Amino acid sequence: METIIEIKNVSKEFNGEKVLKGINLSIHDNEFMTLLGPSGCGKTTTLRIIGGFVTPDDGDVFFYGKKINDVPPYKRPVNTVFQKYALFPHLNVYDNIAFGLRISKVPENEIRQRVAEMLELVNLMGYEKRSVDNLSGGQQQRIAIARALVNSPKVLLLDEPLGALDLQLRKEMQIELKKIQQRLKITFIYVTHDQEEALTMSDTVVVMNEGIIQQIGTPQDIYNEPTNAFVANFIGESNILPGIMHRDYLVEFAGNNFDCVDAGFAPMEPVDVVIRPEDIKLVEASDEVLNGVVETVTFKGVHYEIVVNAYSDYWVIQSTKSANVGDIVGLSFTPEDIHIMHKSKPARQSRYSRTVSEDMADDK
Amino acid sequence: MTSKSKFLAAPYLLWMIIFIVIPLALIVVFAFTTTVYTDLEGNLLSNEEFDELRIEYDNFYDMADNELPYKKQTVFTLTHIMEVSNYVPVLLNSVWLAIIATAICLLIGYPLAYLISRMRYGFQKLMLMMVMLPMWMNFLLRTYAWMTLLERNGWINKLLGLVGIGPFDMINTQGAVVLGMVYNYLPYMILPLYSIMTKIDNRTIEAAQDLGANSLRVFSKVVLPLSMPGVASGITMVFVPSVSTFIISRMLGGGTNMLIGDLIDLQFLGNAYNPNLGSAISLVLLVFILLCMSITNQLNNEDNMDGGMLL
Numbered sequence: 001m002e003t004i005i006e007i008k009n010v011s012k013e014f015n016g017e018k019v020l021k022g023i024n025l026s027i028h029d030n031e032f033m034t035l036l037g038p039s040g041c042g043k044t045t046t047l048r049i050i051g052g053f054v055t056p057d058d059g060d061v062f063f064y065g066k067k068i069n070d071v072p073p074y075k076r077p078v079n080t081v082f083q084k085y086a087l088f089p090h091l092n093v094y095d096n097i098a099f100g101l102r103i104s105k106v107p108e109n110e111i112r113q114r115v116a117e118m119l120e121l122v123n124l125m126g127y128e129k130r131s132v133d134n135l136s137g138g139q140q141q142r143i144a145i146a147r148a149l150v151n152s153p154k155v156l157l158l159d160e161p162l163g164a165l166d167l168q169l170r171k172e173m174q175i176e177l178k179k180i181q182q183r184l185k186i187t188f189i190y191v192t193h194d195q196e197e198a199l200t201m202s203d204t205v206v207v208m209n210e211g212i213i214q215q216i217g218t219p220q221d222i223y224n225e226p227t228n229a230f231v232a233n234f235i236g237e238s239n240i241l242p243g244i245m246h247r248d249y250l251v252e253f254a255g256n257n258f259d260c261v262d263a264g265f266a267p268m269e270p271v272d273v274v275i276r277p278e279d280i281k282l283v284e285a286s287d288e289v290l291n292g293v294v295e296t297v298t299f300k301g302v303h304y305e306i307v308v309n310a311y312s313d314y315w316v317i318q319s320t321k322s323a324n325v326g327d328i329v330g331l332s333f334t335p336e337d338i339h340i341m342h343k344s345k346p347a348r349q350s351r352y353s354r355t356v357s358e359d360m361a362d363d364k
Numbered sequence: 365m366t367s368k369s370k371f372l373a374a375p376y377l378l379w380m381i382i383f384i385v386i387p388l389a390l391i392v393v394f395a396f397t398t399t400v401y402t403d404l405e406g407n408l409l410s411n412e413e414f415d416e417l418r419i420e421y422d423n424f425y426d427m428a429d430n431e432l433p434y435k436k437q438t439v440f441t442l443t444h445i446m447e448v449s450n451y452v453p454v455l456l457n458s459v460w461l462a463i464i465a466t467a468i469c470l471l472i473g474y475p476l477a478y479l480i481s482r483m484r485y486g487f488q489k490l491m492l493m494m495v496m497l498p499m500w501m502n503f504l505l506r507t508y509a510w511m512t513l514l515e516r517n518g519w520i521n522k523l524l525g526l527v528g529i530g531p532f533d534m535i536n537t538q539g540a541v542v543l544g545m546v547y548n549y550l551p552y553m554i555l556p557l558y559s560i561m562t563k564i565d566n567r568t569i570e571a572a573q574d575l576g577a578n579s580l581r582v583f584s585k586v587v588l589p590l591s592m593p594g595v596a597s598g599i600t601m602v603f604v605p606s607v608s609t610f611i612i613s614r615m616l617g618g619g620t621n622m623l624i625g626d627l628i629d630l631q632f633l634g635n636a637y638n639p640n641l642g643s644a645i646s647l648v649l650l651v652f653i654l655l656c657m658s659i660t661n662q663l664n665n666e667d668n669m670d671g672g673m674l675l
Contacts, residue, residue: 053570073573080574086567090589099585100575151575 002029004154004187005050010059011211012045019045021211022059027155027189032181034190034198037208038234043191046208047157050189052076079148080157084164085140087132093119093143094128100151118146121180138169145180155187162197174200195235199223207231228341229272236276239315243273243340251340254290254311262340272341277318279337282306282329289330294323391650394643398441401434409434444644451627451645455652458624461538461613462606465545469553469602470595472546477557477594478587481564488562495554498547507544507615514540514616536618544612545602552601560594561587596660604653624649 005027012020020042027033035043048054049061052073060067068076079100087096097118101111119125122142132140141161148156158177162170178201181188192198198205199219207214207222207230215227226232229240243253248263253273265271285291292310303318310331323329401414409417417433480491498506513519514535521531534540564587572582610625617623624645631642 051574053573072578073570074576074578078574080571082567082571082574084567086565086571088568088571088586090586099572099577103576103581103585147571147575 001031003027004029004064005189006062006065007046007049008060008062010046010049010056010061012042012049012054012057014045019211020049020056023211023213025206025213025216027187030185030187032178032188032190032201032203033206034192034202034204035206035208036192036195036198036234037214038193040210041208042211043193043206043208044159047080047159047189047191050155051078051080051157077153078155078157079151079153080159081141081144081148081161083159083161085144085161087140087143087147089133091132092128093124093130093132093135096132096143097147097150099147104151114150115146118150121149121183122146122176137164138173141165141173145177149180149184153186155189156181158188158190160191160193162192162194170197177201199235207234209234226274226339226341229274229343232272232274232339232341237316237318239275239277239280239313241273241275241313243271245269245271245340249335251338254313256290258338259335260338260340261335262338265340265342270343272343274339274341275315275333275337277305277316278303279333280315280317280319281332282317282319282321282323283332285328285330289332291328291330294325294327294329297323297325391643391646394640395444395647396440396442396644397438398443398640400437400439402437403434406435444640445648447641448644448648451624454622454627455624455649457621458607459652461542461545461621461623462603465542465549465606466553466599466603468542468546469550470598473550473553473557473598474591474595477554477561478591480554480558481561492555492558495551499551503548504611506548507612510540510544510547511535511615514543535616536620538617538621540616541613541621541623544616545606545609548612549602549605552605553598556597556601557591557594560591560597564590599660600657603656607653608649 003026005025007023007025007027010020010023011018019040023042023046025046035046037043045054049056052068052071052075055069061069063077088099091099094115097115098111101114106114115128116125119127122145124139124142124146127135127139127143132143135143141164144161161177162173165173174197177188177190190198190201199222202219204216205219205222206216209230215222215231217225222231222235226235226238229238232238233240241253243251245251245262245265245268246257247267248265249260251258251260251262251271251273283289290310292308292315295307295309295314297307298305299322300318303320304322306317306319306323308315308317308329308331315331317331401409403409403413403417414434421433476495480488480495483491511518515521516531516533516535518535520534524530524532568586568590569582572586577585608625608628610623610629613621613623613626614629628642628645628649630636631638631645
């Protein structure tokens with residue numbers, strides 16, 4: 001699989017605040033990559049560096065091995081779908097989509113054909129003469145996507161494109177975007193703070209926090225094998241507890257020793273222990289398991305969310321069975337459900353995750 | 365609209381009626397009427413007959429117990445409106461100078477407004493204050509200042525004399541009048557342009573760059589069309605006062621370049637006292653400006669833009 005964009009050791013500072021601290025990233029042909037993280041994590045800045053709107057202070061950006069740090073946005077083979085769409089208010093739908101083609105002096109009859117194809121792709125045939133102000137948010141979003149894609153870019157950059165849409169529409173658009181990407185076979189770089197969105201659409205998820213890449217991997221890796229407490233907490237809900245790794249395969253937390261499947265830590269190293277709420281089963285209280293008192297029970301539709309106070313920590317548990325507040329219950333989980341993480345050390349890129357994601361992409 | 369908010373609008377409505385509607389109506393009435401004198405039977409008197417009667421009355425009758433031998437009447441007439449045609453050259457000259465002044469204001473004001481709108485916020489405020497600062501000084505004073513600068517023995521000629529150039533005849537020329545207009549009305553061009561330009565979303569500019577447009581294309585395809593409402597209102601704000609100014613042409617044009625504003629001034633306050641003719645000229649000017657502005661707005665409406673218009 002060919003590498004299209006390579007970001008090497010890129011740093012950026014705004015008004016003395018470091019927003020990117022040495023980012024390394026390879027983006028491949030036909031890959032749906034998502035930059036995921038909370039606001040201010042540097043994901044949008046990374047996207048803007050690729051688009052050419054921000055120049056890195058340090059480090060280099062390569063396109064097909066050619067350094068493009070100083071290439072202005074209008075000369076780059078990428079197109080962007082902006083947050084809040086940024087359509088041209090003085091142009092109608094047709095002229096908005098045709099903008100890029102007209103700049104590159106494509107003949108009018110070819111423009112007509114390509115704009116029509118794009119309108120078909122985004123399901124807005126017959127909207128050519130409409131003013132963009134009279135379109136709904138979802139329709140404006142589709143026009144913004146068509147306006148970028150009509151130029152047949154190698155890479156499409158999307159900056160939280162679904163942020164302004166309601167939940168129902170967002171879910172529809174997620175599926176539609178993924179379909180478009182697979183149909184056109186081009187690379188999408190997608191910025192979002194919504195972990196569900198990232199897991200739904202991506203081939204590769206890049207989790208960022210405070211200007212540092214925390215983890216790169218497939219959605220499955222990121223969810224099942226988070227490299228640190230930040231990733232574990234950001235991707236889905238997690239119980240994160242302080243623990244001590246006595247030796248390989250034995251960890252102490254919540255006042256007990258537990259068998260686990262992790263190894264390679266220093267003896268008696270303080271660690272973060274992560275257990276997913278859906279991995280914990282509620283059982284009868286007994287000496288065999290960790291016991292606690294039910295604090296709250298919330299009905300969530302598919303399951304109940306039960307908060308249990310055990311060993312002066314609050315545990316979130318997702319269970320299809322309900323419980324009563326004040327009940328004493330047992331918490332049961334297997335060694336495989338226990339994930340051990342180094343204490344919030346700057347994250348390394350998991351080599352394992354990378355190979356898995358490459359294998360998966362190659363299979364397509 | 366609720367009845368309560370209607371009530372709130374009442375003071376403004378009253379204000380508009382007293383200071384806009386009534387004066388306008390008076391001007392229309394004055395423009396289409398004239399004062400004539402008739403004898404007591406109602407026969408129209410010629411000027412000579414009227415003078416005779418009046419002198420006779422003044423000399424031979426005791427005012428206390430005799431009624432006047434003539435009557436004053438206001439009658440409808442088109443003479444004053446027709447008379448305006450005598451002043452078409454003055455009107456054209458005014459329009460011509462106002463067009464030049466507006467064009468120069470646009471040429472200076474547009475790039476300046478664009479630069480200011482792209483500056484850091486704090487800097488924008490400072491620059492705007494610099495633009496408005498001269499307006500805090502009295503209008504007459506500013507124009508007087510230009511007189512002393514432009515005079516044959518003025519500062520500019522003195523300075524040029526030091527390097528052996530000149531002296532030039534600058535004052536009492538059409539150029540000086542245009543300069544006065546540009547100097548006084550430039551802020552009225554910059555401010556509406558600036559306020560429209562700050563509303564242009566930076567992302568639309570980035571989107572254009574992203575789609576392959578270099579700076580020149582970004583300007584011609586995005587910034588210029590989006591700033592047209594500002595251009596239209598800037599033109600209106602400069603053209604209207606320029607075309608009807610009288611003090612600038614009197615002070616800097618030396619009375620040799622009579623403008624339509626001077627003409628109107630003469631009919632009301634000058635020795636050619638004739639309010640009916642003055643009103644007629646004002647009315648013609650008003651209609652003319654309305655026509656010009658509707659053309660400007662037409663340019664604007666083609667782009668389906670809203671805001672920034674004065675009409």
